[in-house]
Amino acid sequence: MPRMTASEAFVETMAVHGVTEIFGIMGSAFMDAMDIFEPAGIRFIPVVHEQGAAHMADGYSRVSGRQGVCTGQNGPGISNCVTGIAAAFWAHSPVVIVTPETGTMGVGLGGFQECNQLPMFQEFTKYQVHLNNPNRMAEFTGRCFDRALSEMGPTQLNIPRDLFYGDLDVEIPQPAHLDRGPGGEKTLSQAAELLSQAEFPVIVSGGGIVNANAVAECITLAERLGAPVVNSYLHNDSFPASHPLWCGPLGYQGSKAGMKLISRADVVLALGTRLGPFGTLPQHGMDYWPQDAKIIQIDADHKMLGLVKKISVGICGDAGAAASDLLQRLDGKMLACDASKEQRAADIAIEKAAWEEELDEWIHEKDDFSLEAIKRAGGDELHPRQVLRELEKAMPDNVMVSTDIGNINSVANSYLRFETPRSFFAAMSFGNCGYAFPTIIGAKVAAPDRPAISYAGDGAWGMSMGETMTCVRENIPVTAVVFNNGQWGAEKKNQVDFYDRRFVAGELDNRSFAGIARAMGADGVTVDSLDDVGPALSDAVDVQMKDGKTTIVEVMCTQELGDPFRRDALSKPVRHLDKYKDYV
Numbered sequence: 001m002p003r004m005t006a007s008e009a010f011v012e013t014m015a016v017h018g019v020t021e022i023f024g025i026m027g028s029a030f031m032d033a034m035d036i037f038e039p040a041g042i043r044f045i046p047v048v049h050e051q052g053a054a055h056m057a058d059g060y061s062r063v064s065g066r067q068g069v070c071t072g073q074n075g076p077g078i079s080n081c082v083t084g085i086a087a088a089f090w091a092h093s094p095v096v097i098v099t100p101e102t103g104t105m106g107v108g109l110g111g112f113q114e115c116n117q118l119p120m121f122q123e124f125t126k127y128q129v130h131l132n133n134p135n136r137m138a139e140f141t142g143r144c145f146d147r148a149l150s151e152m153g154p155t156q157l158n159i160p161r162d163l164f165y166g167d168l169d170v171e172i173p174q175p176a177h178l179d180r181g182p183g184g185e186k187t188l189s190q191a192a193e194l195l196s197q198a199e200f201p202v203i204v205s206g207g208g209i210v211n212a213n214a215v216a217e218c219i220t221l222a223e224r225l226g227a228p229v230v231n232s233y234l235h236n237d238s239f240p241a242s243h244p245l246w247c248g249p250l251g252y253q254g255s256k257a258g259m260k261l262i263s264r265a266d267v268v269l270a271l272g273t274r275l276g277p278f279g280t281l282p283q284h285g286m287d288y289w290p291q292d293a294k295i296i297q298i299d300a301d302h303k304m305l306g307l308v309k310k311i312s313v314g315i316c317g318d319a320g321a322a323a324s325d326l327l328q329r330l331d332g333k334m335l336a337c338d339a340s341k342e343q344r345a346a347d348i349a350i351e352k353a354a355w356e357e358e359l360d361e362w363i364h365e366k367d368d369f370s371l372e373a374i375k376r377a378g379g380d381e382l383h384p385r386q387v388l389r390e391l392e393k394a395m396p397d398n399v400m401v402s403t404d405i406g407n408i409n410s411v412a413n414s415y416l417r418f419e420t421p422r423s424f425f426a427a428m429s430f431g432n433c434g435y436a437f438p439t440i441i442g443a444k445v446a447a448p449d450r451p452a453i454s455y456a457g458d459g460a461w462g463m464s465m466g467e468t469m470t471c472v473r474e475n476i477p478v479t480a481v482v483f484n485n486g487q488w489g490a491e492k493k494n495q496v497d498f499y500d501r502r503f504v505a506g507e508l509d510n511r512s513f514a515g516i517a518r519a520m521g522a523d524g525v526t527v528d529s530l531d532d533v534g535p536a537l538s539d540a541v542d543v544q545m546k547d548g549k550t551t552i553v554e555v556m557c558t559q560e561l562g563d564p565f566r567r568d569a570l571s572k573p574v575r576h577l578d579k580y581k582d583y584v
């Protein structure tokens, strides 16, 4: 067995797993390994804040399907990553976080940057390991990389800093490739039986279809059934938007066409989705989930089966393999839905056309608060919906888009359509503001030939814009659209609806974000006319692709606000004490 140091074993194992980039901020704790990243073919990408590194690793893994890697200095460098790893966990992203720790002889003494680094990631990792002996460096490193992919989520490798040193004799472990199957015979045959009897089957295409690279299988099955296909919430890239069976996303600010069609389903085939609690919240005044339909759920993680929605059949398997298997089982059979296939196709076309027309006409919000905001703006600011429509029209081919948490970003859900998977990187269930920009930077690193665009509100942008310096310093060109409405709008909407417009902490007195961008070395443009929205995006994408330049496109928006996310979670305030009696 070859002799090497623990640092060499660590770096060699990463190289064997195909690691070519690591995001982070340098630190003495892992410097001995970092020193040989370059000769191992690994580029270390220094960021502005380690949260950004974790988001970048997330974006990197979401677009490539490979492990994204981040690291930082023990203690604060690592604790800075917690939010990013939590977000990656809920995005099902195979991120490996390497956490160098206080040296073994210092543990427990309250030394510099000492902290216990496993508990803080416990809830957000699929696997954690603490290197207890340098001889196991390659083994544990390899296992973290394998488990990130097999469990589809973050894993953590915790290395006491002194264990990077010392000699060992070790064989570098090869990656283990998991070959997932379609699921169990019994449940697959039950599902095929249900599908063959369905009169109005509807498919929900989820993140599992993207992760399994199985859009083709989903299309073939949908075409055989003539089934409308809706995207699960924020997985708008799980089915091509140009396909006649595509009906748009379910959930918050999703497609009315998709919701109306699924409400008619007698059998729902949920392909690669955990049917998460937010994914099917009532929307547009519609409680569309078909309560009486039989639900077939397919998920690679058996713990998700029937967890949130009542199901008739749960299949633990790969979404693509299961779709192919079901197709085979239906082969040559007459299905109950065959007779109405043409009628369904016509219904789909009618619902989609109606929704497009409604979107075309829905140029601004019409509630009292929004109408007043529009009046206040006096025509100097743009309606977010119109801006989103113009951006949609100007999207380049093969685009990657990330979105943040906020009111305008949520409304964007209706206007973001994709032809190919691994194109849409929304902040998923962890829902942290500040997600989109660093995530698209990571995606761009993994796919430099694809145009990369992030959306963020002005509040979320403030949290994340520092990473513009990473784009400039590291020559990672992206385009960031910032919706400047001078407020933390999404939360302010709750004060409008529930707190009698008592606005606390919701206003944002911004300086020019375009100017700040220029000061950081990027291009910055301010857009305040609707005609300029599309051209500004196209120009920015042009310089991204041709000149390698990052542009911040700041769009001046009115303060109007779309429907809130969590109407279900709030209620009118109750006050018992006299001094608060007016606060109702």
Ligand SMILES: Cc1ncc(C[n+]2csc(CCOP(=O)(O)OP(=O)(O)O)c2C)c(N)n1
Pocket (backbone or CB within 6 Å): 405, 406, 407, 408, 409, 431, 432, 433, 434, 456, 457, 458, 459, 460, 461, 483, 485, 487, 488, 489, 490, 491
């Ligand atoms: C890290 C974090 N902090 C706070 C929140 C709560 N929050 C959700 S949306 C939102 C407002 C976002 O404002 P902005 O980015 O300006 O977008 P807008 O709603 O105005 O479109 C806030 C504060 C959050 N989701 N994440």
Ligand SMILES: [Mg+2]
Pocket (backbone or CB within 6 Å): 406, 457, 458, 459, 483, 484, 485, 486, 487, 488, 489
């Ligand atoms: Mg805002």
